[in-house]
Amino acid sequence: MGKNMIVYRNFRQAVPLKECTGRIKSLLSRIDGMSSSCYQNAVSLLMECGELETGVTDFLCPEKDEIFSTKIESCRELSMLAGLIVCRLWINEAIDLESLNEARRLLFKIESWKIKEILLSVPEGFVYYGLYPETYIEAARQFKEQMSPESVLVIGLRSIGTTLSALVSAQLKLLGCKVKPFTLRPRGHPFSRGIQIDSAAEEFLRRAGSCSVVVVDEGPGLSGSSLTGTLEKLSGLGFGEERTVVFPSWIPDGSRFLNESARELWPRYRKFTGEFDNLWVDSGRLASGFGMEIAQNLSAGMWRPHFIEDASFPAVHPHHERRKFLLKSDSKKCFLAKFVGLGRYGEYLVQRARRLAEGGFGPQVKELSNGFLLMKVIDGKPMSIPVPGDDFLGRAAQYCAFIRNKFPSKLTVTLDSMQEMIIGNVRAGVGEKWGRNAEAACGVSPDIYESEPVAVDGRMMPHEWIRTNGGYFKVDHLEHHCDQFFHGSQNIVWDIAGLCIEFRLSSGEVEELIKRYVELSGDKDIRMRLPFFRIAYLAFRIGYVSLAADSLSGDQDGRRFELLRDFYREELKKSLMAY
Template sequence: MVIYRNYKQTKKTSHQIAIIEKLVGMAMPTRPDFYDIAISLMIECGELETGITDYFCTDKDLINPQIEVCRSISMEAGAVIFSLWSEGVFLIDRWLNIKKSLSILKQMQLPEQITLNVPEGFVFYGLYPEVYLEATSEFIKEMKPEKTLVIGLRSIGTVLSALIGAHLQSVGCVVKTLTVRPRGHPFNRFLVLDEKIKNMIRQSTGYYVIIADEGPGLSGSSIGGTLSAVKSLNVPSNRTVIFPSWLPSGERFISENARVLWNDYKKYTGSFENQWILNGKLERNLQKRLVYEISAGMWRSRFITEPSDFPPVHPHHERRKFMLVDNSEEKKNRWIAKFVGLGKYGASNVERAQKLAEMGFTPSVDQLCNGFAVMPFVEGNVLKASDLDESLIDFVKKYLLFIQKTMGASLQVSYDQMFEMIYTNVKEGMGENWCRCLEKFTPETSSLYEEVAVAIDGRMMPHDFLKTGDRFVKVDHIEHHSDQFFHGVQNICWDIAGFFVEFELDRRKREHFLENFTSIDSFVNKRQQFFNIAYLAFRLGYVSLAADSLKGEPDAGRFEKLRKKYCTMLKNELTEL
């Protein structure tokens, strides 16, 4: 099943350097948001290094002068964050070293453009770099290292390895550091290294070799392939350690190599709770008191009375969220803080959200701090599909028309990629015979698909709408146009399809609803059938994988129920082609 996409973007190298230079120019530690600026700087430096390194390392990982300068820039940014976080001290010399190194880099031969891979942990999964400082502290305390070689797995490992290296340097440890890109099939990754890097690893006698990554993922193969490469270069397992983001048993890794190697190596991890919650750091920064967490579906028991009405939730796919209250005794306002992304990613999501709030469609965003958007808690009833009425239809019409008119964006998924997703999910979810219906798509379908992309809502589920008094409010609206899932930015017909499917509108209501869009899109009726099929195929893929991965959990049964619903609806749509 296809449910994810590889989120990449191409950018001029000069533009990326200019972004970093602008952040370097914001060296004002007295600013209340200065730590967030420093985090943005570290992420942008990591993206520059990753893009340039990938450009020079198309066939194998190597080290050249350009890569070395980029590595030094990331290390300086890592040192700034380590000092700010651990000691509350701003290292102005390290900050200015970034500027000097950028000047050197600009004199070198560089690619005109680089490809940037989104650092998924920092953007989608609420992975905070500071947890790796906790892991490093534990490693230092236990192993007392004198020499280390830190290997970061690109993309996000670029930043993580720099931060780990900076921490180790602060205690006098000799640090060598580099980044590598695991290659090959996602379930069977391996490294291809040039002789200089191989010798660097071979000659690390007396060093601890640290492998830093945001994983492991479902397969475990990126870390497994890196362990195999290091092992083949005669580094013993008792001198190799892993810095992952979490500690699975390894028994369910798809990669056999990862399953075999995982438990042979020592691992160090930190936790968001230790670094941000238990020490009160997040509360102080938000200037509000944390009452309880509502992540991973925990919000359902708080806001929905009957468990039988709970929508299914995959806990790994929900953003971290907290209920907050004002610190002041005089004020008792309630707030929700939701993770929306670090750096520019969170800022872009909030900018879009504020436009929606100004029109009264969604809650306003009071602040963006440390990757969390803080919004006033809205009292209201969570909707069900059976709550559909003309007033809700009118609200959704106005909401989607506003997005259509004001949220223009660049399409991120080509027609060929979309068709491949549909074909794969139909084949795996319903059988190959149903794929024959897809032959009825024509070249016109392709041209209709690729027109007029917008930053859609992406979540038109009934439980993402509230009825408060005599009005409706859309929630869970901030980031789904830019999350890790397949659709990304799309034609507004994707959201229309979501509304039709999730609220189970009949044909008459669908036709009447589409009439509102014909004045700005004369092809909307032709376009909509394709998007109904695309949406259903995506959702079928998602709920199928979710049901399979949550076997034995109550939500598995809820997802299974949706799988049957989407299958039936998709068959009906395909039959009508």
């Protein structure tokens, strides 16, 4: 059921080329030693160069890929130089000043190009899923040690494979391999992707049969077709399985891939990966960056028994949980280290966290370290339903008014897309006959939907609110307006609707919440917007919990998501009856 609903958001943004090169120039000026901050700047540099290369290559190759464009090769060289800097700093080697100067020279050339804008998407692994590029340095080391290649074609699959393949190429070059790196974009339906290349690239690959080939990507995903579609293309060009290897982010057995060809091809190829735990946790490197002892791993829902006393745990999908660690300082104070993203993506969320802490709504913020935000653990108890009283409703109204006032944003989902999600998810999750009601409910004017978008909280569940002796605080409050899921930035009514639904507020409590919010914000149109956003929120949530229930079928969290699906279905019916 869940796979037929709209849950994720495919968001690509047009960015001026000068903005991209400006970020790279700034980072180059901040790489000047071997400190922890210098290394983090180097990783940011690698990410920015990879994004630039991806955007330029997509701009120049809209329908099929070429690998001998001088512009593409310049971008590839810049990405590799960034990769060399990261590789050297990772093993505490001094920075090669010649590499920095060459990067500046290339950047100066790229700035002169007559390309106004490029399309960029978020590198999801680095931002959402805690994918660390150093695991690919380790994969390259293992590959060199075990297979002793001399000449290697390194193929990165765009988007994030661009960055990862630049790093792999740099490491193999440092290990003495002759490397030819380039990138390809798998094209076609998400469950059946393939490779399209020009005749010059095909001819080159047909003549490169003596080389080893490394295919680099963060996958495999649900279908496995991006990686295996590339392997299929290479096989057709004469590259045998014995010399073709894959550097993925993880190694499933492939039996559950949605693409039949992927299920058949995947087991036949050799794969190399590095492990985050080995490289960062077991080595002590992560704790050293924190300056505190790692007391407990709280990832994948393991935070629940630590913070929630009874067994009525909220449902979580382990694959959608950010990495988290409980830390203890010398003064015995407890901190939470939560992965918020590498590069500028993590830095953006740190600024949000600080503003929410200064406003008195979130935990105190210590620092950002290697993609993890360190926050003081709040001494209190997660809330549950029923609501304890009007004092909480007043606090929730203050929080929503604060978000509306302090975090204006741009709408990231069009009205047409929102209507498509609502109607499709209602039909799939509630029943075909309810589709007409959903269509009627979607008949709102753009003014109602597009008014005052903000970077919403997006997670107004009871257990995300902490009750303390000093009042109520909000946690898990940073990234849900800019994560991989559908809704993005919305009018603040998205959060108000979510709060009403998740806390099962009565009509009287809803009215009290709205009254207090209007008094604080002056937003008198909320009652007009609430019915539509309530349905939109429920439609998104039934899509998400259906997807989660299907993928976790048979375990406790799968059952918890099934119960939530039943709840959202009934709430949707109640709301849609008015139409």
